[in-house]
Amino acid sequence: MTQTRSAAELDHRRAVNVALLGAGVVGSQVVRLLTEQADELAARIGAPLHLVGVAVRRPQRHPDVPADLLTTDAAELVSRDEVDVVVELVGGIEPVRGLLLTALKNGKSVVSANKALLAEDGAALAAAADESGADLYYEASVAGAIPLLRPIQQSLAGDRIVRVAGIVNGTTNFILSAMASSGANYTEALEEAGRLGYAEADPTADVDGYDAASKAAILASLAFHTRVTADDVYREGIRDVTAADIAAAKALGCTVKLLAICEQTDGSVSARVHPAMIPRSHPLASVSGAYNAVFIEAAAAGQLMFYGQGAGGPQTASAVLGDLVAAARNRVIGGRGPRDTAHAALPVLAMGDTHTRYHVALDVTDRAGVLAQVAGVFAEHGVSIATVRQEGRGGTSGSDADDGAPGPKDATLVIVTHSASDAALAATVEALTGLDAVRGVAGVLRVEGLGRPVTELGGGS
Numbered sequence: 001m002t003q004t005r006s007a008a009e010l011d012h013r014r015a016v017n018v019a020l021l022g023a024g025v026v027g028s029q030v031v032r033l034l035t036e037q038a039d040e041l042a043a044r045i046g047a048p049l050h051l052v053g054v055a056v057r058r059p060q061r062h063p064d065v066p067a068d069l070l071t072t073d074a075a076e077l078v079s080r081d082e083v084d085v086v087v088e089l090v091g092g093i094e095p096v097r098g099l100l101l102t103a104l105k106n107g108k109s110v111v112s113a114n115k116a117l118l119a120e121d122g123a124a125l126a127a128a129a130d131e132s133g134a135d136l137y138y139e140a141s142v143a144g145a146i147p148l149l150r151p152i153q154q155s156l157a158g159d160r161i162v163r164v165a166g167i168v169n170g171t172t173n174f175i176l177s178a179m180a181s182s183g184a185n186y187t188e189a190l191e192e193a194g195r196l197g198y199a200e201a202d203p204t205a206d207v208d209g210y211d212a213a214s215k216a217a218i219l220a221s222l223a224f225h226t227r228v229t230a231d232d233v234y235r236e237g238i239r240d241v242t243a244a245d246i247a248a249a250k251a252l253g254c255t256v257k258l259l260a261i262c263e264q265t266d267g268s269v270s271a272r273v274h275p276a277m278i279p280r281s282h283p284l285a286s287v288s289g290a291y292n293a294v295f296i297e298a299a300a301a302g303q304l305m306f307y308g309q310g311a312g313g314p315q316t317a318s319a320v321l322g323d324l325v326a327a328a329r330n331r332v333i334g335g336r337g338p339r340d341t342a343h344a345a346l347p348v349l350a351m352g353d354t355h356t357r358y359h360v361a362l363d364v365t366d367r368a369g370v371l372a373q374v375a376g377v378f379a380e381h382g383v384s385i386a387t388v389r390q391e392g393r394g395g396t397s398g399s400d401a402d403d404g405a406p407g408p409k410d411a412t413l414v415i416v417t418h419s420a421s422d423a424a425l426a427a428t429v430e431a432l433t434g435l436d437a438v439r440g441v442a443g444v445l446r447v448e449g450l451g452r453p454v455t456e457l458g459g460g461s
């Protein structure tokens with residue numbers, strides 16, 4: 001007969017003692033779930049979880065945490081002998097790096113959501129974990145609630161992943177979705193993302209792409225069994241995405257998303273984060289608000305898609321709790337989970353050598369021969385044009401006519417290229433700015449099909 005064990009029936013001598021660092025947006029939800037689900041978690045683990053301390057900066061701000069658990073001395077907490085697992089939800093590099101290295105070296109398992117630290121110094125943390133035989137889990141660090149790192153590390157361990165690409169930052173996706181759907185203002189949308197608990201403590205990490213770059217580094221490292229740090233990732237944020245870019249994308253049947261794209265080709269890897277136009281028919285185009293979605297392409301499995309809430313307190317706490325249960329189970333059973341495998345040591349390709357398609361909008365003087373001149377510059381740099389559209393703006397460039405009559409009209413040339421290297425496109429744009437007839441570059445955005453042919457561009461709104 002099957003019996004359900006209550007926490008009281010479990011062997012309390014084997015309780016797994018947990019130290020929590022940080023009780024903000026995510027940490028406070030971990031405390032809540034640990035309390036509300038104590039019996040179920042104990043039944044799943046085979047022993048109860050005991051929260052033995054919560055390190056915070058200002059104890060008075062945490063009325064929901066039992067006062068006797070609160071401490072401002074995180075170093076003392078992680079060094080207590082009784083602590084089995086340290087759950088880190090503080091964020092940032094220091095003092096967290098030192099605290100977690102000490103914990104791991106002392107054989108304590110670590111669960112963290114700290115992508116900044118893992119992308120900067122994941123190798124040192126993994127080495128410390130290997131040395132002492134402790135677990136290091138960080139599912140919550142990438143794409144919040146979405147189970148993504150465990151499928152890469154475990155379910156796909158027998159396959160060869162060639163591409164991981166998608167939307168991995170909830171804050172910027174929330175802002176871009178609001179700008180596209182309701183014409184919301186960038187600053188207001190960012191403030192709202194902060195209020196909802198999506199943004200980082202310093203939201204420049206979100207809008208300038210640092211957060212997504214850290215996540216890309218973690219994804220590339222795990223997917224390609226190599227070490228990629230945040231510094232290896234090409235990064236552009238969304239600060240320069242204008243309402244005009246969003247309207248231009250719409251006119252082409254596209255939407256603008258901040259993408260993280262990690263690829264393995266010919267013995268090297270590339271990792272980049274930048275805004276890009278994607279066709280509205282692509283599944284990623286309908287991922288809105290704080291949702292994230294990631295495509296994985298593997299040699300045998302083909303394409304897989306992971307979708308869910310990428311930011312938010314309860315959502316992220318779900319992933320943290322999943323890791324905590326895994327680490328606690330390992331303590332109860334003895335042994336540890338799979339270690340990071342970075343055996344491949346692959347070089348990282350420079351951004352200039354990566355290839356994609358581009359949307360280039362040029363403000364030009366609308367006179368005979370301009371289109372041929374512009375096309376010539378693209379050809380000289382080996383960048384092939386897929387489509388050109390001219391949008392007359394009805395204005396005049398006026399002042400240079402001898403008789404005071406209005407000069408030739410201004411127009412915008414909208415060019416979409418075939419796949420070209422980033423270096424060739426950059427050189428093309430620079431050369432274009434040197435043409436007399438080019439009054440300015442109104443916008444350059446990459447166009448991504450993410451494994452699907454981009455056939456429908458120019459299909460209108």
Ligand SMILES: NC(=O)C1=CN([C@@H]2O[C@H](COP(=O)(O)OP(=O)(O)OC[C@H]3O[C@@H](n4cnc5c(N)ncnc54)[C@H](O)[C@@H]3O)[C@@H](O)[C@H]2O)C=CC1
Binds near residue numbers: 027
């Ligand atoms: N908010 C979200 O949606 C997500 C957050 N994360 C990550 O989770 C971590 C925590 O994020 P949030 O909860 O949003 O941040 P938060 O800013 O709300 O909370 C951080 C907490 O750490 C405390 N703290 C700061 N320095 C400390 C120190 N030296 N000792 C002890 N406590 C200290 C702060 O007082 C605060 O309570 C970060 O690494 C973040 O990147 C990951 C996925 C999603």
Ligand SMILES: N[C@@H](CC=O)C(=O)O
Binds near residue numbers: 141168170310
């Ligand atoms: N600030 C991050 C939080 C989750 O990682 C985001 O917006 O995605």
Ligand code: NA
Binds near residue numbers: 142144147
């Ligand atoms: Na995740």
